[in-house]
Amino acid sequence: MAAPVTTEHDPAARPEPTTQDEQPESTAAVGKSVGRVGLAILAGSALGYAVLILTGRLFNPADYAIFMTFWGLLFGLGSALSPLEQELSRQSALAGARGTKVGADGVTALVTGLVAVAVVAAIPLIPTVNERLFRGQYWLAVVVLVAGVAFAVQFAVRGVLVGNNEVGAYSWLIVVESAVRPLVIVALVLAALGGMVPLAVAVALGSFAWVLFTRRTRTHLDPALPGDPPRVVVPRMLMLFASSALTAAVITGYPAVVSLLVPPGDEDRLGTLFAALAVARVPLLLFSAVQAIAVPVVVRLSQSPDGLRRLRRLLAVGTVGAVALAALGGLVGLLIGPWVVSLLFGADFVVAGWAVAGLVWSSVLIAVLQLLAAVLVARVRPTQVLAVWAVVTAAAVLVVALWPGDAVLKAVLGLVVGPTVGLLVAAVAVAKSDPRDMPVDPAARP
DSSP: OOOOOOTTTOGGGSOOOOSGGGSOOOHHHHHHHHHHHHHHHHHHHHHHHHHHHHHHHHSOHHHHHHHHHHHHHHHHHHHHTHHHHHHHHHHHHHHHHHTOOBOHHHHHHHHHHHHHHHHHHTGGGSHHHHHHHHTTOTHHHHHHHHHHHHHHHHHHHHHHHHHTTOHHHHHHHHHHHHHHHHHHHHHHHHTTOOSHHHHHHHHHHGGGGGGGGHHHHHTTBOTTSOOSOHHHHHHHHHHHHHHHHHHHHTTTTHHHHHHHHSOSSOHHHHHHHHHHHHHHTGGGHHHHHHHHTHHHHHHHHTTSHHHHHHHHHHHHHHHHHHHHHHHHHHHHHHHHHHHHHHHHHOTTOOOOHHHHHHHHHHHHHHHHHHHHHHHHHHTTOHHHHHHHHHHHHHHHHHHHHHSOSOHHHHHHHHHHHHHHHHHHHHHHHHHHSOGGGOOOSTTOOO
16 A cells, blocks of 8 residues: 655645644634534533433433433434544545645545435334334334434534534534424423424424535535545445444443343333433533544644644643543542432432442543544544444443343443443554554545
């Protein structure tokens, strides 16, 4: 395989920057972008939590377990499609560095995502699978399919916006998507239409927020421009989707995984655990803003030796600090977690402190894993990304399936073991990946 063209070895690989925007991003600029995206994600996440808490108040623990299975499948698909956002943001950042637009390879990536999500989202339509997941609520699977396809376009639009430093539009898209859901749910409840399927449709409507941002996105696209051929883009995207699906299995899709693996008959306790899991995911918000812009920032910082040094320092300090934060978060979860869950969801939702502590620990480590995986995506290392999440998911699934004990113990221990082992694998993979081999030219190959 021919040696890739790199900016360090071949200064002619890209044109010299001519404006301040084309220079490697300053710490202040990165911080400003993180702040704006962070505020949007915090607002969006708060609205998302409003949905989870409101539905928890509307349903008993057993029905809430079904709703959270639906929620997990839908947003698990969204999580699996997140490489589409990262890939389009990478292409947009590189196109901006060259003074061009995203070309045919961007369209190929989107089509690949649309086909992949349609195939996977159709599986719950199979009656036996549907009954196992939704306990007679068949139409929830139809909602998952339609919203999942819409999610593919939404993530593509988000990637183009953030990759072109359209931070304002990107932030508004996040807020609009999240605001639609609780507003429609409240309207349905007031209209006495608060059943499982109507509320699921309200959740799905947020997947179509991209419609409001298509005009701005088109200005950054030119499908006529040549790019990587489909034989390069499609396998790379499928590998990234697979790795991200593994990620979803231990994040948003974890309720569905647990429901499929543990013996039936403990729905009340699982519903309570899923409520605690929603609360324990709060630490992910501390990292989500950084993750959203991680790929384009890594691409830009890697354009110079000084940027590479700053990047290594950020990764080292951030990883060590996150582990310390995980320990602190676990302690807080142990002490006040059960009280918070009962306060938010009601007296019927009772969970042990040790369970909340384990869930918080896992949430922080998962956030770090997502950041390290984004670095590997920026360096075009899909195989390593897949390996990291395969280790995480395999460890978690094996614990849930084979560990002796009740459903709650299995679920919590699976989320503790998987991310802990995966963090070690991810740290080694990032350390061994060479940023100098990151292609910056459309003809370059990983």
